[in-house]
Amino acid sequence: MTDLTNLTVAAIRDGHRAGDFSAVEVAEAFNANVAGAKALNAFIVETPEHALAAAKQADADRSAGTLKPLSGVPIGMKDLFATNGVQTTAASHMLEGFVPRYESTVSQKLWDAGCGMLGKLNLDQFAMGSSNETSYFGNVISPWKRNDGGNAALAPGGSSGGSSSAIAARLCPAATGTDTGGSIRQPAAFVGISGIKPTYGRCSRWGIVAFASSLDQAGPMARDVRDCAIMLENMAGFDPKDATSLNMAVPNWEAALSSDLKGKRVGIPKEYRLEGIDPEIDAMWDAGIAMLKDAGAEVVEISLPHTKYALPTYYIIAPAEASSNLARYDGVRYGLRDLPDGAGLQDMYAATRADGFGPEVKRRIMIGTYVLSAGFYDAYYTQAQKVRTLIARDFEAAFGVCDVILAPTAPSAAFGLGEKMADPLAMYLNDVFAVPASLAGLPAMSVPAALNREGLPLGLQIIGKAFDEQGVLNAGLAIEERAGFNARAEKWW
Amino acid sequence: MVDENVTESTYRIKGETGEWEVVIGLEVHAQVTSNAKLFSGAATAFGAEPNTQVSLVDAAMPGMLPVPNRECIRQAVRTGMAIEAQINKWSRFDRKNYFYADLPQGYQISQLYHPLVGEGSLTIEEDEKAGIPEPKRIGIERIHVEQDAGKLMHDQHPTMSYVDLNRSGVALMEIVSRPDMRSPAEAGAYVRKLRSILRYVGSCDGNMEEGSMRADVNVSVRRPGDEFGTRTETKNVNSVRFVMAVIEGEAKRQVELIEGGGSVVQETRLYDPDRNETRSMRSKEDAHDYRYFPDPDLLPLELDDAFLAECRESLPELPDAKRARYLGEGISAYNADVLTAEVEAARWFDTLLEAGAKPVAAANWVTSELFGALNRLGRDISDSPVSPVQAAELLGLVADGTISGTIAKQVFEKMLETGDGAAAIVDREGLKQTSDTGAIEAEIAKVLAANEDKVAQYKGGKEALFGFFVGQTMKAMQGKANPQVVNELLKKALG
Numbered sequence: 008m009t010d011l012t013n014l015t016v017a018a019i020r021d022g023h024r025a026g027d028f029s030a031v032e033v034a035e036a037f038n039a040n041v042a043g044a045k046a047l048n049a050f051i052v053e054t055p056e057h058a059l060a061a062a063k064q065a066d067a068d069r070s071a072g073t074l075k076p077l078s079g080v081p082i083g084m085k086d087l088f089a090t091n092g093v094q095t096t097a098a099s100h101m102l103e104g105f106v107p108r109y110e111s112t113v114s115q116k117l118w119d120a121g122c123g124m125l126g127k128l129n130l131d132q133f134a135m136g137s138s139n140e141t142s143y144f145g146n147v148i149s150p151w152k153r154n155d156g157g158n159a160a161l162a163p164g165g166s167s168g169g170s171s172s173a174i175a176a177r178l179c180p181a182a183t184g185t186d187t188g189g190s191i192r193q194p195a196a197f198v199g200i201s202g203i204k205p206t207y208g209r210c211s212r213w214g215i216v217a218f219a220s221s222l223d224q225a226g227p228m229a230r231d232v233r234d235c236a237i238m239l240e241n242m243a244g245f246d247p248k249d250a251t252s253l254n255m256a257v258p259n260w261e262a263a264l265s266s267d268l269k270g271k272r273v274g275i276p277k278e279y280r281l282e283g284i285d286p287e288i289d290a291m292w293d294a295g296i297a298m299l300k301d302a303g304a305e306v307v308e309i310s311l312p313h314t315k316y317a318l319p320t321y322y323i324i325a326p327a328e329a330s331s332n333l334a335r336y337d338g339v340r341y342g343l344r345d346l347p348d349g350a351g352l353q354d355m356y357a358a359t360r361a362d363g364f365g366p367e368v369k370r371r372i373m374i375g376t377y378v379l380s381a382g383f384y385d386a387y388y389t390q391a392q393k394v395r396t397l398i399a400r401d402f403e404a405a406f407g408v409c410d411v412i413l414a415p416t417a418p419s420a421a422f423g424l425g426e427k428m429a430d431p432l433a434m435y436l437n438d439v440f441a442v443p444a445s446l447a448g449l450p451a452m453s454v455p456a457a458l459n460r461e462g463l464p465l466g467l468q469i470i471g472k473a474f475d476e477q478g479v480l481n482a483g484l485a486i487e488e489r490a491g492f493n494a495r496a497e498k499w500w
Numbered sequence: 501m502v503d504e505n506v507t508e509s510t511y512r513i514k515g516e517t518g519e520w521e522v523v524i525g526l527e528v529h530a531q532v533t534s535n536a537k538l539f540s541g542a543a544t545a546f547g548a549e550p551n552t553q554v555s556l557v558d559a560a561m562p563g564m565l566p567v568p569n570r571e572c573i574r575q576a577v578r579t580g581m582a583i584e585a586q587i588n589k590w591s592r593f594d595r596k597n598y599f600y601a602d603l604p605q606g607y608q609i610s611q612l613y614h615p616l617v618g619e620g621s622l623t624i625e626e627d628e629k630a631g632i633p634e635p636k637r638i639g640i641e642r643i644h645v646e647q648d649a650g651k652l653m654h655d656q657h658p659t660m661s662y663v664d665l666n667r668s669g670v671a672l673m674e675i676v677s678r679p680d681m682r683s684p685a686e687a688g689a690y691v692r693k694l695r696s697i698l699r700y701v702g703s704c705d706g707n708m709e710e711g712s713m714r715a716d717v718n719v720s721v722r723r724p725g726d727e728f729g730t731r732t733e734t735k736n737v738n739s740v741r742f743v744m745a746v747i748e749g750e751a752k753r754q755v756e757l758i759e760g761g762g763s764v765v766q767e768t769r770l771y772d773p774d775r776n777e778t779r780s781m782r783s784k785e786d787a788h789d790y791r792y793f794p795d796p797d798l799l800p801l802e803l804d805d806a807f808l809a810e811c812r813e814s815l816p817e818l819p820d821a822k823r824a825r826y827l828g829e830g831i832s833a834y835n836a837d838v839l840t841a842e843v844e845a846a847r848w849f850d851t852l853l854e855a856g857a858k859p860v861a862a863a864n865w866v867t868s869e870l871f872g873a874l875n876r877l878g879r880d881i882s883d884s885p886v887s888p889v890q891a892a893e894l895l896g897l898v899a900d901g902t903i904s905g906t907i908a909k910q911v912f913e914k915m916l917e918t919g920d921g922a923a924a925i926v927d928r929e930g931l932k933q934t935s936d937t938g939a940i941e942a943e944i945a946k947v948l949a950a951n952e953d954k955v956a957q958y959k960g961g962k963e964a965l966f967g968f969f970v971g972q973t974m975k976a977m978q979g980k981a982n983p984q985v986v987n988e989l990l991k992k993a994l995g
Contacts, residue, residue, distance in 0.1 A: 089563045102562065109556055111563060212797075214563040221796035250567045250798050328796050331597050334606020335560040339663065352601055379597070379791035388793060 011036040012177040016080050016234040017261075019180060023065065023079035030065035030079030034058040034123055037081050040178045041125050046500040049163075049173040051086045051144050052094050053126040061123025068121070075121030077241055083173045083182035086127035087134055088114045088225075089214040093124070097216040098132045098142035101336045101343050101363030111214025112246045113183060113225050120241040125179050128169030132365045133333065134190055134218040137437040139168030140428055141367040149198055149421055150176040150496035154462030161421040161463070164194025170228045171198040175496055181229035181238050185215060187222045188321050189417075189441025192453035195228055196416035196466025199455040199494060201483065202228035203235045206473050207448030208253035210239075211246030217332040219325035220251075222445050232454060232483040236260040239476065255474065263477055266485040269303035273482065274409030278314035279440060281418065288415050288465065291457045295413055295467040295486055302485035307409050311401040316394045317443040322435060323378050323391035324446070329368075330375025336363060370431065399447040406472045411482045414440050416453040416466035444470045454483045455492040464494065511631055511683030513721065515755040521724045522751040523731070524687045525679035526743070527716040528694060529672045530579075530704035531648070532572045538647050538671035539566030539609060546710050550653070550664035558669040560604035565797050568593075572671035573801065575703035576616050576645045577811045579673060582701045582818055583640050585620025587808060591644075592800045597791040601663050602650035610646035610674075612792045616801065617643035623820065624693050625837060630685035638690050639678030648672050673704065679718065679728065684744035691715060691740050692841070696819050699843045714738045717771075719750040720764070729754070730764040734771050734778050746771050750778055822846055829859040835867050844882045855892030862895055869909065873916055886915050894922035906979050907931050935982040937989060943976040944969075944986075944993050958994060966990070 011033050014022065023030055038055040058081040065078035089095045089107040096102040110118070118124075132141040139147040139162060149163040149172055163172035167184035171194035174182055184191035186204035195202030203226050210225035217223060227238030240260055246252040275296060280289065296306055338344035338359030345358035364372065378387035405412065417437055427434045444451040450473070453466040467486055471479035512519040537544055540557035557564045580587050592614040595607040620640045626632055650668035652661045675694065681687045695713060698704040705712050715738075720731035732754070734746045754764050768787075769778040817825075819840045826836040839849050845866075852862050870891065874884060886894075894911060897903045903911060903926055914925045926932055934940070947969060948955050958965040973986050 089561075095562065097562070105562070107561065107563075109561070212563070213565050216562045217797075219796070248567060249565050327793060331595050331607055331791070331793070334597060334599065335562070335604060337599060337601075337606060339601050340559055340604060341561070353599075356599055376791065379793050381789045381791075384791075384793070 012040050012180075014180065015230050016077070016181045016237050019080050020077060020237070023069065024074060026069070030062035030069075030123075031059065033079055034062035034081050037125055037179055040176070041173075044173075044176055044178050044500050046148065047150060047172050047176055047178070048145050048147050049129055049169045049176070049178060050083070050126040051096060051098065051129050051169070054093060054124050055126075057093070058123035058125045061118070061121065065121055065123075075119070077117065077237070078121035080121065080181070081123040081125050081179060082117065082238075083126060083128045083170055083179040084114055084124050085130055085167055085170050085183045085185060087130060087185050087216045088183060089216070090114055090124070090127065093127060095127065095216070096143070097134070098130045098144055099363065099365070099368070100143045101359075102216070103143065103343065105342050107214075109214060112211035112248065113215065113242045116244065117183070117241055122241075128167070128173060128182055130169055131166035131190075131367070133216065133329070133368050134166040134185055134187055134223075135329070135367050135371055136165040137189070137193060137434050138162035138422070138424065138427065139165040140424060141165075141365050143365060146424055147172045148424065150498070150500065151198060151421060151463055152496070152499065159423040162197065162424050164197035164417075164421065166190040167194045167202070167228060171195055171200060171202075174198070174200045174228055174230060176498075176500065181227055181234055183225060183242070184228045185218075185223055185225050186445065187218050187224075188325060188445045189438040191226050191228055192441050192451060192466070192468055193417045193437060195453040196455070196464065196468075197421040198496075199464030199466075199492060200228060200230055201232055201235050201452065201454045201487070202226060203239060203452035203476065203479065203483075204445070204450065205239060205243060205476050206253065206450045208251050209243040209450075209476070211244070211249045211252050213246055213248040219328040220332060221328060222321075222325055224445075232452075232480055232487050233261060233264060235452065235483075236264055236480050253474075258477060260477055260480055264484055265481050266302055266488050268299060268482065268485050271304045271411065271478070271482070272409040273299045273304045273306050274309035274405050274412040275306060276309050276311045276314065276405070276412060276414060278311050279414045281439070284418055285459075287459045288418060291465045291467065292413070292415050294490075295456055298486050298489035299413060299482060301489060304482075304485075309405040309409055309412065311398075311405060311443065313394060313397045313401050314443055317398055317446055318435060318439055320391045320394045320398065321438070321442040321446060322374070323387050324395060326371040326375035327379050327388055328375070330372045330379065333364070333368070333372055336360065338363075367431075395446050398443055402443075402447045402449060402470075410472070410475075411478050412470040413482070414468045414470065416440060416468040420459045420461065420463035420465055440468060449473055450476045450479045452479050452483050454486050454490070456486060456490045457492070458494055464492070509631060509682035509686060511685070512724070513751050513755045515759050517759050519724065520721045520751070520755045522682060522747060523679050523720045523722060523728055524681035524683075524747055525718040525731075526677045526681070526687060526690060527718070528675045528677075528691065529714050529716070530675060530698055530706070531712040532575045532645070532671035532673055533702060533704055534569060534571045534575065534671055536569050536571070537669040538569055538572050538645065540669050542669065544670050546712075548666055550662070550666060552666065554665040554668065558604065558665055560606070566609060566795070568798065568801065569671065572645060573616065573803075574807075574811055575701070576643060576673050577803065577808065578701050578815055579675075579698060579703045580617030580620060580643050581812055581815055582697050583620035583622050585640060585643065586618030587803070588614065588616055588618055589803045589808070590614065590800055591616045593795045593798045594792045595795045598788045600649070601661065602652050602665075602668070604650065604665060604668055608647050608649065609795055609798070611644035613794070614800075615642040615644035622690070622693050622697060624686060624689035627685065627689065630689070631683055632685060632689060636686065638680045638686075641676045641678055643673050643675045646672050646674060679720075684747040687717070687747055688740050688744045691743055693819070696841055696843070700816055700818055700846075702816075708738050708740070711738060715743050717743055717746045717750070719747055719754070721751050721754045721758070730766050732764065732767055732769050732778075734769045735781065737771050742771060742773055745776055746778060749776060753778070819846075826859070826863070831859055831863040835863040838867050838871075839863060842881070844880065848881050848884070848888055851888035852891055852895075855889045857892045857895045858899055861899065865891070865895060869912055873912070877916070885919060886912070890915060890921060897922055897926060901935075901982060902926065902932055904933050904979060904983055906974075907933060910979075931980060933980045933982050934977065935985045937985065940973070940977065940981050940985055940989050941993070943981075944973055944989055947972045947976060948993060955994070966994075969994070
């Protein structure tokens with residue numbers, strides 16, 4: 008049975024459709040893997056019964072000839088998506104025990120497409136973090152180990168670290184992620200899988216616990232590019248309940264996949280060549296350039312002059328929005344309430360929020376509150392918005408001369424758990440390549456490209472024009488076919 | 501900042517050291533008439549059981565998002581048009597951040613930087629008695645739309661407060677005046693006029709008791725002609741009378757404070773209607789830092805020309821235009837004011853005119869007979885027992901000489917009692933007035949014979965007695981004689 012868990016989404020879908028196996032067999036195989044992987048701590052809640060129920064339905068639908076696009080495919084759901092009747096925590100103590108009576112638009116679309124849920128995936132608390140170490144429910148551990156003979160536990164990336172770890176360890180064939188400043192792409196790169204953040208507005212934000220509204224965007228994580236296309240098709244779509252949702256038809260991305268890049272121009276941003284970066288990252292990047300040339304693309308150097316301001320800009324805008332978005336967690340209506348004896352309203356707020364939020368969430372709330380406060384607003388927030396506009400213009404200008412942009416996903420391979428927790432700035436630097444596309448709302452994906460000398464995966468990032476997920480997926484496919492990345496973590500858990 | 505257009509008011513506070521002028525600006529919060537809230541589909545009916553009109557969005561559940569309600573935006577735009585204001589085709593929502601138990605999101609969605617409606621104005625009518633010698637234009641700086649908060653209930657439990665979120669998320673228009681008012685009477689007239697316009701437009705029911713409309717009252721004092729003084733803001737005043745009382749009391753308090761050697765502190769105050777006084781709520785130093793910033797859940801609001809055209813076309817005739825039309829039809833200024841003040845009365849009156857009633861006679865009849873009767877019955881014009889069409893029939897009978905004005909009063913009473921039509925009553929009760937000269941002459945002869953002394957006085961020059969003879973003759977005819985015929989025949993008989 009274990010080989011079923013090696014199948015991709017497309018293979019499960021097609022094999023089930025062809026009658027090669029039942030959906031129940033698939034669900035049971037993945038449920039077993041989930042149950043046997045507690046050491047990874049990828050799930051906050053396991054829902055084998057949900058996966059099984061959907062599988063039974065899929066098998067019935069197959070008999071009845073009413074198969075849905077993803078019938079028989081069990082997936083993992085990042086615990087930032089509200090799921091009706093299933094605890095939704097954003098990996099926080101604040102929402103521990105919170106069971107919504109509503110279903111996020113994206114998860115509902117996936118259930119409607121026939122998917123089953125294996126469980127709610129761990130993440131950085133309120134999606135704030137790049138290593139999964141800020142989760143209230145303990146950090147997720149990457150299935151990967153360095154080849155140095157040591158046994159250091161590695162970060163699965165973040166914030167969608169439960170998703171990345173679970174897919175890499177074959178606990179689920181695909182999972183949802185969310186990406187505010189790299190939270191799909193960086194964890195995908197760290198564990199050698201693919202993930203795409205679509206254009207801002209493609210996926211409804213309704214029912215996703217908000218971190219930074221103008222940046223948050225859901226997207227799929229899976230083992231390959233085709234699976235990302237399939238998943239995204241079933242997650243995206245206009246939602247009248249989200250005022251920032253794109254009112255555009257969802258293309259048939261899977262059907263239009265093509266790795267033939269003849270006539271396409273690939274931009275290489277010179278500002279992404281960082282001083283002092285690991286030479287292996289640059290080498291992987293150069294290899295990627297060669298692969299795209301081989302696929303028929305023309306390579307051009309481009310300039311994104313405001314790149315160096317992206318990270319500081321991000322760390323003003325995202326915390327500013329977060330400080331306001333997280334104000335609703337006040338102990339009044341749901342979630343944690345800490346009401347000391349004789350406490351008044353202010354005391355309750357203070358106690359509840361002191362107890363309910365972890366240090367990183369508090370840090371960002373404080374930064375955000377500071378940059379929005381009277382006397383500092385113009386110097387920080389207004390200035391950051393202006394720079395954000397300039398960064399978006401950089402991309403517009405660049406897309407005048409190229410169709411997609413190729414860059415590394417992250418400046419390093421996965422680091423060890425605990426290595427960067429003491430230094431928030433070093434941790435933030437992890438998102439240096441990911442953040443610009445987020446600020447500009449552009450589609451961007453990470454595909455695995457190589458192993459470094461420690462035997463750890465490295466990812467390449469493709470950034471596309473707004474609404475051109477197809478161009479991103481196609482370039483990703485061209486790399487996937489040429490990189491031939493098929494390494495996987497040896498099972499130790 | 502001194503507005504040259506502002507006409508001088510003579511209202512002064514007489515202090516120990518001389519006279520002081522009051523400067524008033526009002527921020528009126530008007531609840532938008534809409535079946536749904538500003539950013540959620542929840543209902544908005546007043547008086548519902550606590551927490552029964554609350555959507556997931558209103559309760560700020562995790563992951564919930566606001567979506568603007570087009571009807572609320574439309575009503576605010578129409579209101580802006582009614583005060584001849586600049587309508588901003590591009591506006592934006594901002595978050596006003598603060599913690600309170602009645603504010604589930606931890607912020608109120610409002611419009612600080614780019615309001616929907618810009619500069620406009622309204623005109624208050626002259627009112628000599630109230631010290632407003634001529635019509636006065638009051639500037640309106642802006643109207644923005646925002647969410648209301650919920651309500652805390654402190655009387656449900658000995659130690660805890662309960663929260664009712666029914667109002668949470670309801671759409672409000674904040675209508676901000678210029679500091680153009682100079683007396684409590686002007687402020688009262690402004691609120692009444694604004695309320696009237698809102699009710700004409702249909703964008704707010706103007707019901708101050710139910711909290712659909714409330715005012716933040718900004719008051720400062722200065723020596724006439726000086727720069728503005730420091731102002732205080734008294735929050736949530738919910739009647740015209742209280743607005744006027746707040747201004748009067750607050751101006752006096754400020755004058756006494758200044759004359760006593762102190763100075764006015766910029767602060768927020770609360771009005772206590774039971775004690776008719778304001779007290780300090782918080783000073784500028786304790787003011788919240790609201791950390792306004794554009795709401796990232798919402799795109800800027802962009803209005804197209806078709807939408808604006810629809811808003812404009814849907815506007816009814818407004819009080820000023822209606823008043824001018826009535827004056828043009830010969831109706832007195834007083835009656836025109838009375839008839840246009842409330843939209844229901846104006847609509848009733850217009851229907852009466854459409855049914856064929858003559859404007860001047862109809863205006864007199866409505867303001868005296870109808871309003872008198874409604875007052876007596878304790879009913880509003882919207883549930884008047886006599887319809888405009890029925891009233892037109894009655895007035896028509898007077899106009900064509902079928903009945904006299906006196907008989908018309910009797911007929912109206914019967915109409916109120918029975919709900920029957922005027923003509924039917926006149927027929928049934930035989931109230932049709934007569935122009936039968938023979939019958940009238942016979943009664944005149946009797947009257948003159950019975951009052952020989954007065955006839956002599958009249959002929960001696962006491963012409964005022966003519967009215968007496970008319971009255972006696974009409975009485976003898978039981979009111980049914982045509983007064984004009986009576987006049988003519990009497991003149992002939994008295995030579």
